[in-house]
Amino acid sequence: MLSTDPVFYLCGGAIFILFYSSRSVLFQTFVLSAGSLAMYATEGLPFLFLLLVSSGLTSASSFLIATTSRRTAKIILVAGIALNLLILGAFKYKHLLFPASPPLYSGMLREFLELALPIGISFYTFHAISLLVDTWRTPDVLRHRDNFLRHCLDTALYLSFFPQLVAGPITKGKMFFPQMVAKRLSEIPWADALTNIIVGMFLKRVIADNLNLLTVQLTDPRFYSGKPQGELIAMIFGYSAQIFADFAGYSLIAIGVAKLFGYRLPDNFNQPYLAQSITDFWRRWHMSLSAWLRDYLYIPLGGNRFGPARTYLNLLIVMGLGGLWHGADWKFAVWGLWHGGLLAIERLLGIGEPGRGGWAVLSLVRVPITFLLVTFGWLLFRLEHLGDLMLLAQEFEHPWRPLSATSSGRASVPIIYMLAAVVVLFHLPLRGLRDYGPVKTLVSTTRPYVLGFLCAVILMASGSRHAFIYFQF
Amino acid sequence: MHSSISSFSLPACLKAVAAAAATVAMVWVVVPNHMPSDTVLPLSVEATNEFVVEQYANAYREKPVVIVGSSITTMIPHPDCVPDNVITLPLQGRSGLTGLEAILRTGTHPEVVFVEVSTLLTAVDEVLIKEVFTPFYWQLRSLIRPLQYNRNWVVLLYQTKIAESAPFNHVIEFPSKTLDQWNLEHAAQFVAGLREARNDEAIRIVTPDIISRVRALQRQGTRVIFFDPIDPRIRNQSPNKDLRAILKTELPDVPMVDAPDDTVSIYRHDGFHLDSSSGLQFFNYLMNYAGVPFTPKCQLIPSPKTNN
Incomplete structure (x- = not known):
């Protein structure tokens, strides 16, 4: 549902009235997540199902990361990220793997290839990964480490929050979760x-x-x-x-x-x-994506800690993948490499700042x-x-x-x-x-x-x- | 932008509403009813179709004669040659079915509706219809001219500049070539259309949709006439042949008017789309067939060339 569509505001208005009808955090979280999921369901029930799968997977993984030993948590972190990326890859990049027209395939593969791209999948997958990594880094990010169902509700809201569900801004888990407190009508700016x-x-x-x-x-x-x-x-x-x-x-x-x-x-x-400069540009354009790529990809890859050559390579990898994140088409990868190459050149010449x-x-x-x-x-x-x-x-x-x-x-x-x-x-x-x-x-x-x-x-x-x-x- | 207001302010809201209403009212006074050229902008297919249907729904729905079809109808006649009592709804990549649906949605009762036959296998564009006929809002837009898409100031600016830069002289000339020469030059574009293909499933699906809409119009007193401007060779092969046969059987009271290739030279670009001179000729032929009086807007300069 487009946020320029009058229906978006009708639905949003209904959620708003229900949301502020109680000051209970549990009720508000429930109303907002249920309303957001209902709005998303208008795009198609299979899409909703996929979002619920991602939400369930992320809830379970993050809960376990916060409540088990560090060693187990690390395994779960890697598995959680991998599964989320697998879902994203399967639905978003299937046409890169099977480039021929879907009717040329048969059976379930054909049906799968004919499925449209789930709206917002790139964004909610990045949200999910952010939550997993933030929980690994700071388990206190989770509000309900003693109540799995309440945590599921929090995660569902985080992934499906309707204003940002389909195209961001990408909000990190550590920024969103602490905001889940009782809201009052009088506090609205x-x-x-x-x-x-x-x-x-x-x-x-x-x-x-x-x-x-x-x-x-x-x-x-x-x-x-x-x-x-x-x-x-x-x-x-x-x-x-x-x-x-x-x-x-x-x-x-x-x-x-x-x-x-x-x-x-x-x-x-x-x-x-x-x-x-291009370096400066990425601090000003789609800042939430830049921050995500920096914190969850560039720095884990080593950032600039392993010498110039590795830094340039990291920049190319991050921007190439960032480009491909924009769309399942090689032109987006080329676009990312174009920016990655320019970033590397700027760093080489010292003109990025x-x-x-x-x-x-x-x-x-x-x-x-x-x-x-x-x-x-x-x-x-x-x-x-x-x-x-x-x-x-x-x-x-x-x-x-x-x-x-x-x-x-x-x-x-x-x-x-x-x-x-x-x-x-x-x-x-x-x-x-x-x-x-x-x-x-x-x-x-x-x-x-x-x-x-x-x-x-x-x-x-x-x-x-x-x-x-x-x-x- | 930062705010000094942290809670809801009714006076501020009232000021905003007053400013909005004053702006709309001022524009309403200034915006003209029609521009020198109300032709369609060169937009994307979806935007062009939306523009055409919305312009019909808002500004021209009371016209007594409506011609609905696909891009083939665009030149029947040239957009600047459409007489005052006629409106055409040429929808790119769509069919007359969407045009019929648009007429029914507006709730108007045209006297005559001409329906292009050859593309009727294309179903109603539900997305377009939903977009244009948003409940309540489209009626509101009909009432308040500045809210209409074709009165959008970007569209108005564009149309004004087009009219200034390329004034149309309302003269349509025949091509300088004979029909044989023309067809020879365009032979490659005809190939795809001349390829016969059966499409029984699509015909089975779409026929009830056509019948129901035609009958709905007839019930309100509208004369419906099918017309078929395409090349006779394409017309007489599947799937056009099959669709025409079914329509003649199911709607025997609806006349089918074909382009008069046997009496005049009809120039087509690809077997489907008519040259502007042939489009105007066919349009005149249709009006005469239906006995619809009209004041021609364009003059047709006869070609000195013949096939002989």
Whole structure:
């Protein structure tokens, strides 16, 4: 269920009313997890079954890790992680193992291959692994080490919490579990929560969905072949703006809805297109994934503790796997390796840290270069096949075609840049200003009007409703 | 964004609602009823179809004559040549069944509905119908123009710029080639369509859906007419031949109008999709067949070329 869908808010509203009808933690946890699972069930009962299996497996493993000897716990930790990854691998990467069309297989294999990708599986698997590792590191993370059923309920809520279930932000177990305490209606930060939801909805429905209408032609060479190169460039930059608006919008909605239930989810974006290097970019883009990869993959692999060569290899492994996590297609692995390779080069040259490797004025050059490198990487997301990259490149070998050559070029290019300009606004370095007295007063006075205006714009200027780009992951 | 408000504030909510209502009202006053060009944007298939159906449901559902079909219907006639009393619902990759469903959902009673036959094996696009006809909300959108997708300011900007940059002169010309030359050049595109294939199972499944929708329209006084613009050779082989036979048996009172290939030159790109001149010709032919009066929006310049 999309968080831009009115039904999402109807269901969420019903859960909200029930949730706050009692101050008992047990009741609230039960309502929230049952409601979240019921919402997930609308995507298909087999998907729900799989989530319950993962939840049961993770509950049992984490409970045992916290309550048995360290030696046994270690075995259970490894087994729990392996089983979760096995489920993810079987459902998500089955087409990489059996690339032919499902009808070419027979029996149960065919039926299995025809099953759709369970929504959110990548996210809840990462949540499960996080809980297992965090419990291994700090058994106190679990609230109910003496009551397995209550722990099962906690785990079910952690994995299925509906605002974040399908596309994060990835919340670590050690961050989520301590928040499972009694919630009160009076403690809801309404203004913050509603601001997050409305701004997120604006980014998604107005900016990303409308940009999608204008960049979608990049997915098929038949559509973009022969177009003016200026229009293609606008589409490529437009997609960079679109993917930010789409995912940052989703994350803000998730964070806002979670706040209504008294839960704090981690921030996911921090003006990523102001990054001065790829290293800096990954501290600003999908921050919850970066943190997960760092804590649960890069550091266990050895991080930078075993010399430069091993560090570069670790970076490539982590980013390659991180890329593949985004989708069961080799183009995502290439995208991950592209970023991993750039991270390794930056580390080799010592230019990864912002502000280093030159004067501050150099950031004026570093920011656009980083943006261009990131934008090039996004092409692998937008293009249908890896090979299409060459076809797109060939379009730029032709003599320059003026924008005026096609009516769609003249019509769509200014609109793409106009929508992308809103994403630029989100990157203005205004953070310090917000704490300045008069500005603070102005913001709090005008906030209701601005939010009302944004609501109207969302209602009036939404593009065709599209699934979030990260839903497929 | 950080907040200084930690609890619910009714005055703040009222201010927000007032601001939203004022914005919608202002836009309502400014937004025009129709743009110089209400043509469809070059979008993804799903978005284009959503746009077409929503535009019909919100703005054009009172039109007395409706033509429903797949992408084949797009040029019957050219979108800028559709007379004022006619609306076409060409749905990319879908069929007239989805168009019929859209008409029924709007609850309107058109006088005549033309249904493209050749793609009717494609079932109703339930996702599209669900998306456009969200209960309550679609009626609300019908009432409040700024909420409609085709009045979305991005769409309006796009249409304005298209109209400025490529004004349509309402003249449709025949191709400069003879039909034989044309067909020879397009022979490769015809190959797939000329491959015969039986699809009895699909016909068995879809026939009741067609019958029920046609009968529902007839019950409310609508004349339903099938039309078939595809190449006669494709028309006379399976599965089209089988589907047509069943429809003639099950719906004997519904006329079937084929493209007049025996009397005029019909240019097709691939055996299915008509060139704009042939589309306009066939459209005129359909209107005359049904006895529907209309004021032509486009002029057809006859070709000096003949097969002789």
